[in-house]
Amino acid sequence: MKRSYIREILDAIDENTISFAGGLPNEDLFPSKQLKKASKKVFKNKNSLQYSKSQGIDSLREKIANFYTKYYDFETSKDEILITTGSQQAFDIILKSLDAKNLVVESPSYIGALSAFKILKTNIQEFKTFEQLENILKKDDVIYSISDYQNPSTNTYTKKQREEFANILHKKDVYFIEDAAYSLLSFDGKIRKPISRLYKDKSYHLGTFSKIVAPGLRVGWIRANKELIEKILAVKESLDLHTSTFNQMLIDTYLDENDVFKHIKKNAKNYKKRMNFMADCMEKYLPNFEFKRPKGGMFIYGRFNNIDDSMNLAKEALKENVAFVPAEVFYFDNQKSNEARFNFTNCDFKKTKKGIRLLAKLIK
Amino acid sequence: MKRSYIREILDAIDENTISFAGGLPNEDLFPSKQLKKASKKVFKNKNSLQYSKSQGIDSLREKIANFYTKYYDFETSKDEILITTGSQQAFDIILKSLDAKNLVVESPSYIGALSAFKILKTNIQEFKTFEQLENILKKDDVIYSISDYQNPSTNTYTKKQREEFANILHKKDVYFIEDAAYSLLSFDGKIRKPISRLYKDKSYHLGTFSKIVAPGLRVGWIRANKELIEKILAVKESLDLHTSTFNQMLIDTYLDENDVFKHIKKNAKNYKKRMNFMADCMEKYLPNFEFKRPKGGMFIYGRFNNIDDSMNLAKEALKENVAFVPAEVFYFDNQKSNEARFNFTNCDFKKTKKGIRLLAKLIK
Missing domain, CATH: 3.90.1150.10 (Aspartate Aminotransferase, domain 1)
Known part of the structure; x- marks a missing residue:
């Protein structure tokens, strides 16, 4: 390693x-000033310093779910959100829950994801074209993709490519990890619809406050259907019990008091x-x-x-x-x-x- | 799972x-009031919301190292400390870095550790007596123990037992994880010396602010020698890049301004x-x-x-x-x-x- x-x-x-x-x-x-203001309210609640639920605090999950419904046109409930300690943690959680042997990634791909995948001794293959992807994928493989402003290539899939991508996922019946770390950081203000929206049953859509609020708080999330959430929940709690209660409440209160968009x-x-x-x-x-x-x-x-x-x-x-x-x-x-x-x-x-x-x- | x-x-x-x-x-x-006061200073430093080093911020590691030297009579430098997202995370980090196959635990043992060990498919054996322990252990096995007010049994090893324990570790040449989650919560004010102090080369001593400051911040640590720290550092960064910068600085500032003991x-x-x-x-x-x-x-x-x-x-x-x-x-x-x-x-x-x-x- x-x-x-x-x-x-x-x-x-x-x-x-x-x-x-x-x-x-x-x-x-x-938004240091706004977070500082929010912290005053959070410190008043003693529970902000206590242990909390492994899935994450309800009101923050509710807000994230609403983002999906409103901005991604991807109907989501708070039960379909699990809070992670930064988006980075999602890789380890998901792969462990699936006990995945084969993983397919874009070429090139995000170095942090590759590290997390390698440490679990997953067999990794890469693709540059949809044709390659279709040839490589086998049932229940895991595929990892960043659909907007990919890190590092900056590639963004077009609407048509997203549909084609989803078709391949359906045809091959695989697990899909869609990393949306940069999706909201759009220069033209346009928020593109996730591929996961076209492939709901076996997809994990990852988000994070690191790029849009502050990375030092280490708060991210996974959006997945309830059955998958139940599986990753058991892994999440074995990893770090739960993400910092204080930091979750801090962001939750920040979102209450400010227009993050x-x-x-x-x-x-x-x-x-x-x-x-x-x-x-x-x-x-x-x-x-x-x-x-x-x-x-x-x-x-x-x-x-x-x-x-x-x-x-x-x-x-x-x-x-x-x-x-x-x-x-x-x-x-x-x-x-x-x-x-x-x-x-x-x-x-x-x-x-x-x-x-x-x-x-x-x-x- | x-x-x-x-x-x-x-x-x-x-x-x-x-x-x-x-x-x-x-x-x-x-200590909500004290933490709130500390937060004011932390918010002034923009870096508190930024990404930071995977090993943890220097001044907090320095303070923890000083605790060891002063209270445990266990000389330690900041290079021998790695900050974890709660002590819970230490289990996953250490086991992954060792690629351990066999693990020996006290009977009964901490449920959170058992979960973390099981998920990595480690083969688990348990011991109640030193005789059993000596029979079970093989070279490079990993042994997990809580030496003070064990969770759940509340057992605390005596000075003589600690020496006997360390002798077995030396004889068998194994990796030793010593969990000190409760060690400072002593009703008679007496702080017992870690077993790891008698077995420095292949031991990991785990500590946490969860039981002595606040668990909602998710800040713990591992004490190990430099060579072992290098190995776990690669795992730590693949898991969540680093523990919340803000929470580390918050505790660091709290420790500056208050007598935590x-x-x-x-x-x-x-x-x-x-x-x-x-x-x-x-x-x-x-x-x-x-x-x-x-x-x-x-x-x-x-x-x-x-x-x-x-x-x-x-x-x-x-x-x-x-x-x-x-x-x-x-x-x-x-x-x-x-x-x-x-x-x-x-x-x-x-x-x-x-x-x-x-x-x-x-x-x-």
């Missing part, structure tokens, strides 16, 4: 590093500006880095057409105090790659420009 | 239930009174319930000499709105038992008396 390359980088860097590496939201956008809209606008600035710098200083501007999320992903191995570049860059993520860590078998992921949410304009120029110099 | 009997009871009961079931600290003793002493005094009251009620109304008064912790454990199966009694009692835990759930193979566990920390005197009398009536 090796540590994640990204978490190792995050441990190694300091305030002098220009970091495009992590998936860190911008601290300046955290207004907050998300403000953040998305800010992130879009940062994305465009970084993209402009890349086009100017890194003409051989080929990428498409993403429509949401937190990353720019592309390939260096003038180098073979982005890991070498990443190592050289780190020596110069610039961090980005070489794509080989996003492939389950760590294949060499000339692709790379850049985070644009946690770095100011000046540093962004300086970092990109430094990379340009290194490549020369 | 079945849910834990205790967590199911906790979900089922309401404010009308007289509950001796959970291991819930008393809400009235939570004074707080623990106050709680232990309160719990001792409650324990003695419950014990008095039991001696008066349940003369056939055989038990020893515990020297710390949160439970009274004993056996009903006039009934065969405490599970039947527990079910009947629940119908009358009285909850306690029948001991079969504390045996890994769920063997029938006439033993039972009663929590005394979360019920007032009046209800305690009423509940015990109701049980007496039911037994008749």
Whole structure:
């Protein structure tokens, strides 16, 4: 078992590093004042510091269920929501509950999911096209996908592709984990409908407050039908009994007192500006880095057409105090790659420009 | 995979239930005011809402390490501490990092640990005597023990027994998980030295703020040597990236501003009174319930000499709105038992008396 390359980088860097590496939201956008206000109410309730239900507190689950019904057009009750300690925990919970042997992931895929899957010794296969997917999948396999602004590729499935995806799921009768970590961080304000909505019986739809409120609270959730919830509940309680009562109540009260979708809209606008600035710098200083501007999320992903191995570049860059993520860590078998992921949410304009120029110099 | 009997009871009961079931600290003793004060400082630091290191924040680990050096006479550095999301998470982390096949536990043992071990399909054996332990253990097996006020048996190893225990560990060359969840909740103020102190290289010593500050924050820790910490760190990050930054900082600031050992002493005094009251009620109304008064912790454990199966009694009692835990759930193979566990920390005197009398009536 090796540590994640990204978490190792995050441990190694300091305030002098220009970091495009992590998936860190911008601290300046955290609703600190509003959360502080909410905390006053939460501290008044002694139960906020006590043990609580493994599935999560009722009123927060109710609110999340309402999000689904209202924004995803995906009718959901609070019994179909289970609160997790960050979305990351969902991977371990679901896989353990299914005792899954075979898992299929997008190529490339989210490094944190790959780590969680590997540790359970799941056999992993990857797909790039629907044709590959259909060939690989067998009944009761588990498939993991990020349908909006995929991490790292930034790919977003179109409406037609979602239907095609769901058809394959139905045909193959598999378990489907749909990760919606970035789905609400849309630059054009459009919220796309989950694939799970077209495949309700054996799907798990994952959400998190990490990207839209604050990751330091570690509160995420799983949406699944009641029978699946019952199964994952037994695993959840064996892992950490329940997610922090205080943090659940804090977010619940924050949601009572604020319009979180207004907050998300403000953040998305800010992130879009940062994305465009970084993209402009890349086009100017890194003409051989080929990428498409993403429509949401937190990353720019592309390939260096003038180098073979982005890991070498990443190592050289780190020596110069610039961090980005070489794509080989996003492939389950760590294949060499000339692709790379850049985070644009946690770095100011000046540093962004300086970092990109430094990379340009290194490549020369 | 079945849910834990205790967590199911906790979900089922309401404010009308007289509950001796959970291991819930008393809400009235939570340092709510002090934590609220600490939170003001924490909210000022934007990083409290951001992602953070998987091992845990430095200053909190430093403080925990100092506890070891000072109170356990067990020299420890912050590099030997890893923060967990409650002590419960430690079981999953350690077992995964060891890829352990055989596990040996005390008989009876903590239900939450048994659940976490079972889900990883570990082969479980149990021991009651050191002779049994020595016969069962093979090199690189994992052994799990609660050395102070064991949950549920309330057993505490003597100094001599600790030495004998450590000798067996050395002889058999195994991995040792020592759970110290209740070790600081001592009624006589005496803090006993961990067995791990005599077996440093392959031991994990678990601690938690759940029983001494507040369980709703879900902050615990593992103490192990650096090589073992490196291994569990990779697992920890794959599980939930890290424990809530905010909650770690909240406790860290609380510890800066308050004398937590004074707080623990106050709680232990309160719990001792409650324990003695419950014990008095039991001696008066349940003369056939055989038990020893515990020297710390949160439970009274004993056996009903006039009934065969405490599970039947527990079910009947629940119908009358009285909850306690029948001991079969504390045996890994769920063997029938006439033993039972009663929590005394979360019920007032009046209800305690009423509940015990109701049980007496039911037994008749």
